[in-house]
Amino acid sequence: xxxxxxxxxxxxxxxxxxxxxxxxxxxxxxxxxxxxxxxxxxxxxxxxxxxxxxxxxxxxxxxxxxxxxxxxxxxxxxxxxxxxxxxxxxxxxxxxxxxxxxxxxxxxxxxxxxxxxxxxxxxxxxxxxxxxxxxxxxxxxxxxxxxxxxxxxxxxxxxxxxxxxxxxxxxxxxxxxxxxxxxxxxxxxxxxxxxxxxxxxxxxxxxxxxxxxxxxxxxxxxxxxxxxxxxxxxxxxxxx
Amino acid sequence: xxxxxxxxxxxxxxxxxxxxxxxxxxxxxxxxxxxxxxxxxxxxxxxxxxxxxxxxxxxxxxxxxxxxxxxxxxxxxxxxxxxxxxxxxxxxxxxxxxxxxxxxxxxxxxxxxxxxxxxxxxxxxxxxxxxxxxxxxxxxxxxxxxxxxxxxxxxxxxxxxxxxxxxxxxxxxxxxxxxxxxxxxxxxxxxxxxxxxxxxxxxxxxxxxxxxxxxxxxxxxxxxxxxxxxxxxxxxxxxx
DNA sequence: CGCCTCATTGACTAATCTCAAATGGAGTGG
DNA sequence: CCACTCCATTTGAGATTAGTCAATGAGGCG
Numbered sequence: 001x002x003x004x005x006x007x008x009x010x011x012x013x014x015x016x017x018x019x020x021x022x023x024x025x026x027x028x029x030x031x032x033x034x035x036x037x038x039x040x041x042x043x044x045x046x047x048x049x050x051x052x053x054x055x056x057x058x059x060x061x062x063x064x065x066x067x068x069x070x071x072x073x074x075x076x077x078x079x080x081x082x083x084x085x086x087x088x089x090x091x092x093x094x095x096x097x098x099x100x101x102x103x104x105x106x107x108x109x110x111x112x113x114x115x116x117x118x119x120x121x122x123x124x125x126x127x128x129x130x131x132x133x134x135x136x137x138x139x140x141x142x143x144x145x146x147x148x149x150x151x152x153x154x155x156x157x158x159x160x161x162x163x164x165x166x167x168x169x170x171x172x173x174x175x176x177x178x179x180x181x182x183x184x185x186x187x188x189x190x191x192x193x194x195x196x197x198x199x200x201x202x203x204x205x206x207x208x209x210x211x212x213x214x215x216x217x218x219x220x221x222x223x224x225x226x227x228x229x230x231x232x233x234x235x236x237x238x239x240x
Numbered sequence: 241x242x243x244x245x246x247x248x249x250x251x252x253x254x255x256x257x258x259x260x261x262x263x264x265x266x267x268x269x270x271x272x273x274x275x276x277x278x279x280x281x282x283x284x285x286x287x288x289x290x291x292x293x294x295x296x297x298x299x300x301x302x303x304x305x306x307x308x309x310x311x312x313x314x315x316x317x318x319x320x321x322x323x324x325x326x327x328x329x330x331x332x333x334x335x336x337x338x339x340x341x342x343x344x345x346x347x348x349x350x351x352x353x354x355x356x357x358x359x360x361x362x363x364x365x366x367x368x369x370x371x372x373x374x375x376x377x378x379x380x381x382x383x384x385x386x387x388x389x390x391x392x393x394x395x396x397x398x399x400x401x402x403x404x405x406x407x408x409x410x411x412x413x414x415x416x417x418x419x420x421x422x423x424x425x426x427x428x429x430x431x432x433x434x435x436x437x438x439x440x441x442x443x444x445x446x447x448x449x450x451x452x453x454x455x456x457x458x459x460x461x462x463x464x465x466x467x468x469x470x471x472x473x474x475x476x477x478x479x480x
Numbered sequence: 481c482g483c484c485t486c487a488t489t490g491a492c493t494a495a496t497c498t499c500a501a502a503t504g505g506a507g508t509g510g
Numbered sequence: 511c512c513a514c515t516c517c518a519t520t521t522g523a524g525a526t527t528a529g530t531c532a533a534t535g536a537g538g539c540g
Contacts, residue, residue: 063382065466071382085375088368093470094378120360127367128328134374135325138334141377142303142311145384145429149528180486189385194528196488211487212537228306230333389496420518431497436520451519452505 002028002105006079006167007053013127013206020115020122022214027111031055031103039102040096042083046090050084050108058178062186063094075179076101078167084130087112098149100178104168135233136163147227149198152188154227157208161217162231177210180202242268242345246319246407247293251365260362267351271295271343273424281342291323291350298341298418300314302426303334312427313377315339315400315419318407324370325350340418343420375473376403384429387437387467392428396469397448401457402471413457416449 002025011017036038040052040059052059058091061082062072073094073179076082082096087109098104116123139159143152160177164170179187185195202208206218217223253263259335261262271479274280280292280299290378292299294316298347302312313334316322327349338344356363383392400417404410419427425435442448446458456465 063378065382065386069386073378073386074379085371085378088371091505116361116364121356122365123364124356124360124367127364127371131325131328131367131370131374134371134377135379137374137381138303138313138325141313141381141384142305144381146305146309173278181488182486191528191529193489198530200488232333343481421519432519433498433521434496440520 003055004053004105005079006055007129009167010079011122017119017122017125020119020125022110023119024115025123027114028053028105028107031105034098034102034104034136036098036100036102038096038098039084039237042086042094042096048109049083049087050106051081051087051112052109053081053103053105054078055103057104058099059096059102059104060183060187061096065185070186071189072183073140075187077164077169078092080133081107081126081130082165084112085124096194099183130137139233140187148197149188149190151227152190153198153202154208154223155217155229156184157210157217158220158224158227158229158231159227159234161215162234166234173220175215176213177215178213203231212224242271244293244345247321247369248294249407250319250369251362256363257359257365260359260365263359264351264355264362267311268293268331268347268352271345274338274342274344276342279340280322280338282326282334282336288349289323289327290346291321291352291456292336293321293329293345293347294318295343295345297344298339299336299342299344300339300423300427301334303338310426311429312423314373315427317404317409321347321370323365324352324366339423344402366471367455371372379473380427389428389430391467392430393424393435393438393442394448394463395469396424396428397450397455397457398460398464398467398469398471399474401455402474406474413460415455416453416455417455421431 004021004025005009008018008021011021034057042051042061043049056078059076059082060072061074061076062070064070074080083094084107085108086094092144112123115126136159139155143155146153152172161173161175162171164175169175181195181199182192188195190198199208199210202223205222207223208218209216223229244261244265248258248261251261264308274297282291283289284299296318299316300312301314301320302310304310308391314322323334324347325348326334331350352363352366355366376399379395382394387395401410401413404415408417420438421435422432425432428435430438439448439450442463447461447463448458449456463469
């Protein structure tokens with residue numbers, strides 16, 4: 001049996017789904033331990049798709065363009081699900097990979113379909129969770145579309161900090177951040193070089209430091225002001 | 241009673257939901273006719289949110305940043321729903337507005353909750369539709385994050401054309417496009433000035449023309465090649 | 481030690497933005 | 511029918527941001 005701890009916590013904000021979660025859990029395969037950099041295959045054969053629930057560790061989904069450049073779409077931590085979209089849609093070309101060693105549970109289309117069928121309410125809750133994660137994509141869209149490099153970085157880091165706090169992986173202004181500059185740059189639509197300079201700039205102003213996988217917000221107020229950050233959209237509570 | 245024609249068409253790709261749709265329809269208020277530029281209030285009082293189903297016409301949702309710049313998030317045509325996210329989440333600061341005269345149906349949180357409660361399967365289908373629309377946001381993210389101005393425009397227009405074809409609002413390579421350059425620029429993270437130059441460039445190469453609200457793809461093959469466009473993600477069929 | 485990857489820096493280039501202004505159509509009131 | 515205004519579009523010139531190319535450190539690992 002899985003603990004599904006983080007997921008349970010997430011979904012219970014939406015509805016009372018414990019009994020359904022037991023059913024769901026019974027349909028799932030055993031958790032897998034994966035190494036850092038290991039690919040999480042969202043698609044093996046053309047018609048065979050799957051999603052991954054992240055139980056522990058960090059992972060991300062991304063899309064590679066014909067010219068080889070990469071856009072990171074989601075950064076996922078415990079309780080997040082990667083690839084749900086490609087399970088429901090004939091979405092294309094999205095890949096996922098573990099950033100750190102991680103524990104993941106595969107969710108096949110079959111399992112999801114049976115879950116929606118047997119426990120539609122949990123199905124709705126799962127889709128709601130996905131929808132919530134999409135809120136992050138929207139925020140990233142605004143980030144990349146209309147903010148300068150420094151603003152993007154500031155916003156991204158504040159968001160990350162807030163998300164980690166919500167799942168108990170960060171306490172105050174410091175948090176572990178195993179994302180390389182290349183990954184962050186690909187998430188923010190920047191060059192690693194330019195990201196590096198931007199980080200230097202933030203550092204020199206005492207706003208934010210990030211090195212050796214350890215990140216630290218130096219001046220939350222000024223950073224939030226720079227980013228125009230409003231943590232409201234990360235609120236996990238549902239109004240339902 | 242509403243026709244919900246476009247929505248029915250969309251959702252039936254996911255599951256057999258006709259009976260549920262009748263229930264849903266009975267919960268909805270009457271359609272409203274709104275003028276171009278009229279705001280669709282996603283949030284009136286702090287705790288009172290709503291979404292809008294677009295029956296006819298064009299509308300869009302956007303987010304305004306502190307500095308006044310705007311990022312367009314969704315462009316919605318018949319059958320699309322705007323603001324679903326803000327209904328489910330405590331999402332913030334997203335506004336919606338009609339681009340053309342339009343017919344819309346308000347969906348209150350109350351109605352959505354009752355729908356999910358009484359017809360969870362339809363609830364799942366609705367959330368699935370939302371998830372599908374989010375695929376568009378992801379695509380926009382890649383667009384803005386990693387493509388040049390010309391590539392963005394090419395991709396956006398091919399996507400729009402494809403979407404309109406799917407709901408019967410475009411036939412071949414020509415389609416009505418009532419979006420002003422300012423709107424398109426805000427959707428693509430560009431300045432109107434730069435968008436204008438980019439459009440000129442595409443025009444001069446015979447790839448794409450857009451004027452007087454009428455758009456036309458001049459050379460689909462080269463345009464798709466430029467954009468790296470793959471219409472797969474727009475496929476409305478579900479695998480479920 | 482040699483080979484990674486990641487982070488960092490410099491010098492130069494190219495894409496995009498900003499500011500400013502001209503053009504042109506659509507509607508409006510006289 | 512003619513000013514006149516309001517927009518959206520178009521163009522120019524110069525400033526700025528971010529990207530490219532190239533190279534050097536620094537740390538981890540077999």
